[in-house]
Structure formats: structure tokens, C-alpha cells
Amino acid sequence: MTDILVLGGGYTGVTAAIRAARMTRKTGGRVTLVNASPRFTERLRLHQTAAGERLKDHALIDVLAGSGVELVLGRVTAIDPEQRQVRLDGAPGGEPHALRYDKLVYALGTVTDATVPGVAEHAHVFDDYTSGLRLARHLDTLTHGTIVVAGGGLTGVEAATELAEARPHLRVVLLTRGRPGSMMGTAARAYLDRALERLGVEVRAGADITKVLPGGVELGDGELIHSDATLWTTGTAGLPLAAQAGLTVDARGRIVVDQELRSVSHPDVYAIGDAAAVSQKFGVLHGTCQGGIPMALAGADSLAATLRGGTPTPFRFGYVHQPVSLGRKDAVIQFTRPDDTPRRWYLKGRAAIAYKETVSSSPITLFKLLKHDLVPVRVFALTAGLS
Structure with missing residues (x-):
């Protein structure tokens, strides 16, 4: 068995874990997802939570049911890439312990600077x-x-x-x-x-x-x-875990990766989402869900290809839009070039609300489709900006 450890149960971590479990099932992959909380948080909607809106609660154990992914609750305290171990403080009431891995997917995101x-x-x-x-x-x-x-x-x-x-x-x-x-x-x-x-x-x-x-x-x-x-809300930075582990990071503490989303210093570590410093022709990607989920799919596929002895496909991405809610009754969508500079076209009002609620809808449906390999990944990637 190949032990694949995914750190972080957000949008990118859950997507990568489910996709990796599906893609490595025949090659002996065993996927474990580590998260500090038993709850799946829709981070894109935290401004609604702050405003007092009650959002639907999703337990990670339910989100992952039927995917073949094992859930371990605990907060990551250290990563030892030489021993291929991750140390956890354990769930509430639990003892600190370590988990070993053959391949690590780092999806812990960023925190406020x-x-x-x-x-x-x-x-x-x-x-x-x-x-x-x-x-x-x-x-x-x-x-x-x-x-x-x-x-x-x-x-x-x-x-x-x-x-x-x-x-x-x-x-x-x-x-x-x-x-x-x-x-x-x-x-x-x-x-x-x-x-x-x-x-x-x-x-x-x-x-x-x-x-x-x-x-x-x-x-x-x-x-x-x-x-x-x-x-x-002025900026974010990566957790100190990656730098403390000796992984190569950028000035914001994000793990520097190659075009296959592997750490440039430790190829057994993959980094995705906000925690990764990913270079494209136009520069380094900034953290958005728009890029995070395609990155998660590409990272899982890259890992699976490596385990099969194949050649991973380089990750390529271009931005599509900047969707912005303006309260619950208004929104504006700026369409962009691949480098995120604005095009002439934009949506406003009801059309923008409908568009944003579609592209930013709960990922729970996506997770369900991923479990059964029903997501046309190539089509999804194109609509999200991955080319």
C-alpha cells in the first residue's frame, strides 16, 4: 500500500483526497485526510456567518462517506520530511501522535497576516x-x-x-x-x-x-x-509549519512547487491551494477558490500518474472572473484575462447574483460526483480556468 496523507479539510484538501482515492484505488493508494475540526467550513461564505446568517452544517465524516478516504482529527504541529512523518496534537481528549506517509499533500491554506x-x-x-x-x-x-x-x-x-x-x-x-x-x-x-x-x-x-x-x-x-x-482582511501568509520542516517557501510562507505541483525541495510533498506558490507565465497565482479546486484535481492526478510510473501533466491555469457579492441582494462580476487583468465585460445586479451563486455554490455536490467519477474533469477545468 502507498500511504497518501492529505493535510487540511477545506475545499482543496477534500477535493484532492477524494480524487486521489479514486485515481489510486487500483494501484494500492490509501488516502487519509487530517483536519483539526470535524466540520467542513465553506470559507468563501464566512462573511455571511459574520453577518449572522445560519449556513448548513456539514460534518467531514459525512462529506467523505463512500469515498474511501479515512478521516483523522487533529491539529498538525510538525512535519518531518526526512522521516516522512506528520505530528499531530490529537483530537480533543486524545494523545499527541505521529502519522507516516509515502506521499504528502499539503492543503492547510493560509492564515491572516x-x-x-x-x-x-x-x-x-x-x-x-x-x-x-x-x-x-x-x-x-x-x-x-x-x-x-x-x-x-x-x-x-x-x-x-x-x-x-x-x-x-x-x-x-x-x-x-x-x-x-x-x-x-x-x-x-x-x-x-x-x-x-x-x-x-x-x-x-x-x-x-x-x-x-x-x-x-x-x-x-x-x-x-x-x-x-x-x-x-488585508493579507494572508502561510503557516510556519512548511518553513520549519525545511521545505522551500516564498516570502509569504507558501510552499514553492514545480509544474507538477511538487515541492521543489521535497518531491514527495505536493502543495495545493492557497498554501502553494505556483508560477505561471504571467506570474505567481494568488489564492482563490477559482484556482484552488483545479489545483487540487491536478495535484491528485499528478500524484496518481507518478504512482503508475507515468509522466504527470504540467499544471496550467488562467483566471476567468472576479465574482463579488455586495450583500445578499446585489453582486458584480468582472470577467478577466488569464492573468487576472480585467476585460471589458462584466455582470451586475440579478444576473451577477445568479452567476455568482452558480460558480460559488456549495462544493458538496462536486464532492458527491467526484466519489463516483462523474465529474467531467476536463470540462470543469476549462470552465474554472485550467487549460
């Missing part, structure tokens, strides 16, 4: 379901007050509009160094600006936050902005 003073101590983040729920419960205690959302990228925009719509009694301030949605085209960005204004979100562009305080944030010019809750 908390290098700005005070972020770790005083800011809310969207690292997992618990963090989104914690913000929602805190906001439930406020009858009035101010929410500061730091970061004008797509996550910050979605969070600010969702919170403003769901909690109109609270003031929402969006702080960003540049213009919100700056990566979008002129028309789509103008539509986004109007939505922010309609929902009453106060935008402060050119804001450089130097410190997060218990009751606010401090800007570079010394200005203090009061905040009853600060949400930090």
Missing part, C-alpha cells in the same frame, strides 16, 4: 468558522457602534457590504490603502462604488493602519478611528 501590531490581540479575522462566528456573536451584543473593515480587496468589500446590509444599525467603515476593488475594470468598479454608497459604507481610501487598538485603529498620520469591532 498579523504582522501589524495589535492585529493578533484585537482584530477579528476570517481564518475559520469559529472566527467568523465569534465576530457574529460580538456584533449581536451591539445596539449601536462602529465596525471597521481593514482592507479594500474582494474579501473586505464582501464583508463590508454584507455587514452593512445585515446590521443597518451599525456604522461600517472600510479602510483601504487604494480604491476598493482596484483590480476591477472602470465600469465594474464604479458599480461597486455605488453599491457601497447605497449600503451606507463609509470608504476611507489612502488609509495606512499602523496599529490596532482594543477600541479602534491608529493611522500613519496619528489619527485614531474608534471601532467597536475591527475586521482584518
